[in-house]
Amino acid sequence: MSDLPESRRTTARQGSGPRVVLWIVLAIVLLVLAAVVWVGVRGLLAKQHLERSVSLVDTLKTQVTAGNSDAAKRTAEQLQDNAGSARSLTGDPVWGAAQYTPFFGTNLRAVRQVAVVVDDVATGAVRPVARVIVDLNAQAFAPKNGRINLQPLVDAQPAVARATKTLTRADVAAERIDTTSTLSPVTAAVNRLRNALSSVSQQAATANKVVQLAPAMLGHDGDRNYLLLFQNNAELRAGGGIPGAVALLQARDGAISLGDQAAGSSFGPYDEPVLPLSTDTESLYGNITGRYMQDVNLTPRFDVTGALAREMWKQKFGQQVDGVLAIDPVTLSYILRATGPVRLATGDTMTSSNAVKLLLSDVYAKYPDPKVQDAFFASAASAVFDKVSTGGFDTKKLVVALTEGTADGRLRLWSADSGEQQQIAGSAIAGTLPSASKETREFGVYLNDGTGSKMDYYLDKKVAVGGSVCRKDGRPTSVVEVTLKNTAPADAASSLPEYVTGGGALGTQPGNIKTLVAVYAPSNAIYFGASQDGKAASLQTTMDGDHPVAQLRTVLGPGQTTTFRVAFLGEAKYASASVQATSTPGVRQSETQPLQFDCARPVPVG
Template identity: 90%
Template sequence: MLWIVLAIVLLLLAAVVWVGVRGLLAKQHLERSVSLVDTLKTEIVAGDSDAAKRTAQELEDNAGSARSLTGDPVWGAAQYTPFFGTNLRAVRQVAVVVDDVATGAVRPVAGVIGDLNTEGFAPKNGRVDLQPLVDAQPAVARATTTLTRADAAAAKIDTTATLSPVTAAVNRLRNALGSVSQQAATANKVVQLAPAMLGHDGDRNYVLLFQNNAELRAGGGIPGAVALLQAKDGAISLGDQAAGSSFGPYDQPVLPLSADTTSLYGNITGRYMQDVNLTPRFDVTGALAREMWKQKFGQQVDGVLAIDPVTLGYILRATGPVQLATGDTLTSDNAVKLLLSDVYAKYPDPTVQDAFFASAASAVFDKVSSGGFDAKKLIAALADGTADGRLRLWSADAAEQKQIAGTAVAGALPTTSKRTREFGVYLNDGTAAKMDYYLDKKVSVGSSVCRKDGRPTSVVEVTLKNTAPADAATSLPRYVTGGGAFGTEPGKIKTLVAVYAPANAIYLGASQDGKGAALQTTVDGEHPVAQLETLLAPGQSTTFRVAYLGDAKYASAGVQATSTPGVRSSKVEPLQFDCAKPVPVG
């Protein structure tokens, strides 16, 4: 019996040593894999395909070694021992996930990265070569599928009883995969959609809305100018142009509107091109703009794109200054001020203003289509515009629109997931003028579990301020102030503020400047909406708070808010509040 016990003890010691040594080696391979990922990112951004392939192979070798070291029978049996078993099982699962990502995502993408470098997308002879995107579609699709599965697998790793270093490693893996899988999904949609939408399989035509942020609409700004964007096998050009005011008014909405849209924004949403984006639903905006273009020009376009002067300013960082027919020079520094403020004093005629706005956009597009830009800076500019909510895209093709849905350019209502609950803050101008150039906006959002049933209370706070000069009524052009023609005293800013909550949330209450708020509570689809009207004199500000009760199963999710992009960009701030008085009323 003594010899049997001794043999068992020796076997156990050997197993411990075996697992310990292999665990240490696996740790080294996993740490090396992490450092190689950082190297790979640098090489991909630099477009160094040869180096990226070598790094990808080294990453795959290290990940494979970590998987092999944690996959033998001894390790497998040790996974079921008390205490240490949960740690060994977690390390094994991490190794499997990393190896799957290396072979199923990194390897295929590294193989095509040389054909997808940013400089390759600069137009040559006015045309972008779309074939590399087409060729990359299978590899990017495979990588996206792999990363989605890896993200799900990492989420299932049990860390309830693991040591802190193991828990930290798993959390790091989850955070990385959560971010990368979302980026890969977006990249996959771009690769799948871009060739067809840029005319690879046949010419495409789009309505382009130039949104003016000086007169806000929920979707951005009033469409002051409208143009036809033509795409022919990677060559992009602008065709017919018209002032937004030249469309309508139509006797009836050009397409049927939902009762919710009519209740919140009126049937003018479907009767004036300048009001198609009163609703934050860009799929509705796109369909209405497309129909109005058809009724005016007899042409059925393939989709609708929206852009604003702030994004043009971003793009000018890549193109450099452009000269306008008027003699003005448009730069990244002066674009917003020139297009949204100075133009009204320089050209009092609204028709000339619209033409100036359209010509500026046309000049920038001409420079981009000719290839006169820094490719990396252009991609960064488009990314910034998209992140701000300033770029919107809708396709009339149902299959393409399904791919666009859920991306940052879709212009959809707030969504809810296990990670994030989104709110929406949408502003519509009520001044009927261009005073929103002087409107500052601050949005804050916070959430806390204030009830025994675990349901979270969320509060959205919106602060608006009129920063116009005290003598705005007389110092600013009549076209900017409205001159009182539409019922608002010159110099003041009237704004409709709509706060959208996640689907099926319950409205709890609201306040304005510490007092009860006179507002409209309604719904847009499944989204509860609280809307109120503000009127601010120069220098005056107001703060609007609204609280909603959410679903307990999303209590641990973070909260975020999307907002109508104004002249100046602002970040959503975190909000702390007292559970006893989430919307304090004095």
């Protein structure tokens, strides 16, 4: 029994309650502070590991480029360790609970998601590929005794496929990270991750297609035969240049050789198209697309070109090829950087600097006979091919050359195997029509020669494209501008060979250049209007499948220039996408430029 008076015992009991509450509050504060310190320390450590991961990625790129496979594998292991540590540091229960606190929670969630994505990429993409990279260095694919060893590609197929799937999932996961209320450093880090993954996932998808397709297409599982189209840019076709010569390309377990060759002019004319043409193709380009080998690429659809060329070869030689490949003299000039000069049977020496002029201009003055010209063209391509097939080249420079040729639209591939073609479709080498997505709205500018000559050597082309939301319904307006100039000498009619000018045979005055320009928009776009040199344009508006097309014809004398503008309305869901344009690769190819326009007059007509 207490000795305290009743009043003091009551006071003591009354004072104990606040003290208990105080201790509870103090305990909570200490726990919160401990949690903050815990999360802060672990967050700092995670930040350091993520920064090391970024640095290791840069190191890894350098090592892979240099072909230092052993060092690349060690760096990949370090990357995985650092990424795993960052994931672990942001994955404990304290961090997990802190993710739901006001303000800081969204930042902690974002950091956690970044760590998870980086770790997934390190574990599921970088590490598997690093294990096979020792066998995938550039020199491994240089032909030895005329044959490429395809086994390293076959062995790499599972790892590269796994890496591609991982990167695709990581790209999606990064896009889903909520940064609406994150601090600017966190937002910036997430954006850097998104940009990196968007780029590398696309590159990985392309690499995966190469790794999966190349062995079979190069004859690993059985002999393959392909038709090789040598396209002449001095006489433009939408797909590149007129097929001046064609050849059989044979692949047998990595050994590649050239077989029969023929001039493009030796095929046809056939009484009817060798394969049925769509109504749209006939409307735009005429049935000659399927009646002459030299016209199979009037259409920009390379899958159509390939099928027609394949059938013409079959009807002439009785042989069904497995696919069609197209190449042009400009790509040959790129390849000559890797092989060095080649000596031709005529005694000419062809180099990377003189190949285009030699093949597309000088040959016509030197050899007036068209048959000799075709033979010269084919022999030049054969000389370069022979050097490549025997391994006489710098591998890295050759990869750069082929990549550049593909990016320019100068190198095209079509497979008669539907499964292979499905994988090729959509890639840069496929020659598909423009499309629209949340990232880009693409347009195509395709040129066909109407002169019946080799005057396109003197045709300069510039393309610009721009987009803006000018309407209340949110549909974006896109404008494509094409400027053409005839750079031939003023006396071209008399100073240039008749074979080059056409001699007026098809109704075009010698020295002039007649060109059909077709501008393609993505599917579901709507033609809006067009002008030529500030006046209403006289043109054909039609469809190629579900792609709107605006096509007009121009005739330019030496020194003359014309500018054509065409506008389309796109879908509102793609309003924020950037605009791009590709175009038929000519002798000279300039980069597409950005275009600014007035919403009130996107195609001004005076």
